Amino acid sequence: MEKSTIAIDTKFPRQDAYGAISMPVYHTAAYEFETAKDMADAFCGRVLAPDYSRVMNPTVMHLEEQVQALTGAANVFAFCSGMAAISNALLTVIESGKNVVTSRHLFGNTVALINTTFARFGVESRQVDLLDLDAVRKAIDGNTACIYLEIVTNPQMEVADLAALAEIAHEHNIPLIADTTAIPFTQFSSHEFGVDIEVVSSTKYISGGATSLGGLVIDYGTFPVVNKRIRFELLFNIGSYMSPHAAYMQSLGLETLDARYRVQSSNALNLAKKLREVKEIKNVNYVGLEDNPFHAIAQRQFGPTAGAMMTIELADQEACFHFIDSLKLIRRATNLFDNKTLAIHPYSTIFGNFSAEQKADMDVHDTTIRISVGLEDVNDIFEDIVQAVRNTSK
């Protein structure tokens, strides 16, 4: 069955009392049991039944089952944000004295999580160039907990070789953890390239209309500690499970993900081609463009589409600000893969609290605008960008 069908056709774990066609929202913290023994069995995990919504809720479980059906993963856990999914995934493998081998090209809060928050607990961050496999090999030692990366980095748009990194990770018996937010799991199987644990900000493509925050840990079962620690330790002790209301909205989002993604990625490719012809735009960075340095590897790993994120380069920060202020249709907002097209100046916002030196180190430049391409007509998006850059250059 095709993924577009699976996303719509995942059955509920149990028949709803009224035959509801959408998964009902179970807005409840607790669940009543028939007998003391039933209660004990549920609490001790001898039967799989929700006992408390910090760790299990039928509406959230439905979303998890949809994702499991789409990915073939051994276990899927839904959290209240992408950052919660990332921190829980990393918490299954790190401990004081361990290190994480990762890139300088990471989502801003993930950088801060590893370099600041986890560093306080004695975890070392080893940021290397993940395109340089020798540097990766050199960075790994007996205390390395995992290799962590993003599949298309933001805003640099770098694509590393997943299979090569997986091979290195597995030689050292450590997992490859990949943030796959940029290209949805309906388009490609990261596990086929050796990814052990996938983390996703479901706030983005899955929610679709920016309706809700969410995050997923998609565990392929290759490192049993991941399932054990999340299910029996972290959900209980950290308490960052997804809320039933968010799960309801994200289940609906998942049903239309494939259809939306197809329009957004084709809009993005058309837009990227048109924007290259605009003389005020110094560069268009989109891995879907044939002469992009990461085009071939992106095609090999993710298939023919390249997602809805691109960057454009303008003359300087002033030009970027003027451009953003001149937009009429495109929204001035963070977030990615909304139904609406969004523009942001990452240097002064997402990375605004990093020093100029740190930003240079991360290849985050003040000349870059990030655009997340939505579902509007591509000509309307293009015209808004053109009028805004022309306005800038006056």
Ligand SMILES: *Cc1c(COP(=O)(O)O)cnc(C)c1O
């Ligand atoms: C947005 C994002 C996150 C964080 O997700 P939240 O849902 O905002 O917590 C992590 N990684 C990537 C690549 C993102 O785009």
